[in-house]
Amino acid sequence: MHINPYGRDPVLLAVDLVNRPPATADALRARCLDAGLVVDAPVREADLTEVRDYLDAWTGIVDAPEPADRARALNALLAASAAHPRLTDHADTGWHIHYRDDDMTLAGVVCSLVSVGTALHLTGRGMHRLGRCGADGCGRVFADVSRTGRQRYCSPACANRDAVRRHRSR
Template sequence: MNFIGYRSDALGAAVALVNEVGAGSGGEAQAGDEQADRMRSVLVAHGYLAEQAPDSVEPALRAWARRLRTVFDVTEVEEAAVAVNALLADVRVEPHLSNHDGQAFHLHYTPPEADVVDRLRTSTAFALAMLVSEYGVDRHGRCAAEGCARVYADTSRNAARRYCSSACANRSAVAAHRARARASGSGVR
C-alpha cells in the first residue's frame, strides 16, 4: 500500500528508522561509523537519494526517529493525532512536482532546495498522518512479542499484523503453545 503517492516508501522508512535507533536493533550500541552507514542504508532501501545526504546525517535521522516513535508508542487515536500533528508542525511543506534524476514527474512535499533529511522528515510525517487518519491506531504500534522494542506498520489487506517480524510472531506462537501445554499438563517443552 502506498499511503502518500510518493516515490519513496515513507511509511517503511519511518518504521526502519525507529527500529534502527530503538533498542530492538542494537542501534544504540553500534559504533558511530557503523550506525551512520546503517542510517544511510535506511535512506537507500526506502527510495531516498542517500548520496545527497550530508556526511553528518546520522544525528538528524536519530533525532527524527525518536520523534516518529511517539506515534508508534500511543494506543489511543487521539494521542496518535497529537503525536502526528506535532510532527507535521515541525516540517516545512511546499508541495511541487519534480522530475529530478531522470524520473517521471512526481510529487514532493518539500521545496526544491530541501535536502534529503528534510524530504524524509516531511514524507514520513505525511505517511504517518495518512495511516492514522485512515486507520486510527489499528495498523501500527509496538511489537506484541514479549521483550521486543521494535515497531511495525501493517499495510496488509487483512490488517492482522501485531509483530515487527515473522521471527517475533513465531517466537510468540511457540511460547503461547508451550504455556497452553504446561497449563493442560501435557508436558510439551
C-alpha cells in the first residue's frame, strides 16, 4: 500500500500549533520554518490571529463524531483556503504541487497547507486518524501516523501514565 506522505507534515504542524500555541508572530514564523515551510512573505501580527482562528475551526475536524461530519468541516476549510492545484518550483527545490494562490500571507499559506494536508492524511490513511488523547485530563490533539492506525494517546508518556493508572485501579 502506498501512503501519500504529503499529508503528514502539515497535519503534524497543525497538531503542534494546537497543542503548543505560539505566543507571537515571530514564534509562529520560527515554528513554520522548523516544520520546513518556505516563509517568503513578511510575518504580520494578524497572521498569528488568523492561524489561531483557523486552528480553532480545524479542531472541529478533530472533534467531529462521524466521518461525514469531518468531511463537511474539512470541505468548508478547503473551500475557504485552498485554490486549484498548480505546479511550482518557487524555491528551486524541485517541481511540486501547490493548492494555494501565489503571494499569500503566512496565515494563508498555513491554512491552505493544513487544509490540503488534512484532506490527504484522512483520505490516504483513514478518516479516524485524528483524535484527542485518551488519557484522563489530557485532551491534547494527535494525528495518527502509525502503521497500524490505532493510536489513542498524544504521546508515549500519556500512554504509560494511563497504563499505570489502569494497573493500579485493578
